[in-house]
Amino acid sequence: MADDITAIQKKFGSLNEYSIQLNRWLSKTIGVWPLPSSTTKFEKIMTKILIFLCWIIALFVITSSLLHFTLVKEDIISKLKTLGPISYCFGGGLNYAVLLLRKDDIRYCIDHIETDWKAITRTGDRQVMFKNAKIGRIISGCIASFMQVSTICFGIVFGVFKQKIKIGNESMEIHVLPFPTYKIPVDTNLEHSIVLGFQFLTGCIMSATVVIAFSLATVFACHAAGQLTIMVTWIKEFVNRPQEENKNMRVNEISVIIEHHLRILSFLGRTEHLLSPICFMEMFKNVLSICMLSYCILVEWSGRDIRALSAYTFSVMNIALSTFLICYIGEVLTEKCKEIGNMVYMTNWYRLSDKDILNLIMIITRSSVEYKMTAGKIIDMSVITFGNIIKTIFAYLNILRQMTIL
Secondary structure, eight states, X not given: OHHHHHHXXXXXXXXXXXXXXXXXXXXXXXXXXXXXXTOOHHXXXXXXXXXXXXXXXXXHHHHHHHHHHHHSOOOHHHHHHHHHHHHHHHHXXXXXXXXXXXXXXXXXXXXXXXXXXXXXXXXXXXXXXXXXXXXXXHHHHHHHHHHHHHHHHHHIIIIISOEEEEETTEEEEEOOOSSOOSSOOOOSHHHHHHHHHHHHHHHHHHHHHHHHHHXXXXXXXXXXXXXXXXXXXXXXXXXXXXXXXXXXXXXHHHHHHHHHHHHHHHHHHHHHHHHHHHHHHHHHHHHHHHHXXXXXXXXXXXXXXXXXXXXXXXXHHHHHHHHHHHHHHHHHHHHHHHHHHHHHHHSOGGGSOHHHHHHHHHHHHHHHSOOOOEETTTEEOSHHHHHHHHHHHHHHHHHHHHHHTO
């Protein structure tokens, strides 16, 4: 492990860079990465231009799709089939706005992680941090790969290939698009390619907002879990320290432990403030998207269109996986915070002096205030919540199936 840390430090310059590198790469693609004070004026202008272009492209596709859904008269099944992709893009746009508005929170959490890497110097503690940073990096990379591949596959299946339709006794192939368009000509190959290109970019941008939000949540949660694990080690070392050792040294150590605990809780509070509105929107967006895409699977099942069924299924799996991930992160952080108070109580605290016992009681009291990652300060993010989301999806899907008599 020590050799791995040394090699990573040489390759990336610092372990902090290793932990946040993927997040920075992903965030810079759509301009949501908070710029440091040393950023040049040219870089700031280019970032603003990038954000403006992303908004223009996304709004062009989303507005056209919403107008088509609202104004064009179609049968109920056709409208429901378009609702899933539209809701996914609309929710992604809201996520994009939140990420841009919460840049200060992102900067605070990044600076906090960098400070912790500088403050923690013991080899064993740094190994714990490195292990958790590696887990966060791997999960972030997997999320980015799955989500973007799913978006590209969806666009290829429903944009590149032509669709067969029957008019009377004749069948013909026509150009189709992943998102419906309102009064935009796509009859020729050139027009279709241009509009499809814009929709591809919109899909990638909207997926990027989800990937960035969840990768930030993963990296921040892994870092917090590592810090809580280190704190557990510190408390055990403090309690099991020989009684004849210098008392002033013990007092200083308990003060460091308490301050570190408060730093972790402050970090978690800022992370929850950043992710709470995103979790709220993601929860309802994912319920609608999974429900509509699952409905599309039922609609396409009779036609045995393998390409469409594969694209819908892969999209549903990725959205469900991302929903489970954010719920699981909330569950893990809640349990880790509870573990601190329980662990302190289960140590040999009764062997300590009265002053040391009172200091440990401060940690137990603070840990009794349960930390929870929430969706909009309303719903707790946990595995139970994920189960309720799946139940809700099946309930709505069953209602749709009965209403449209599939």
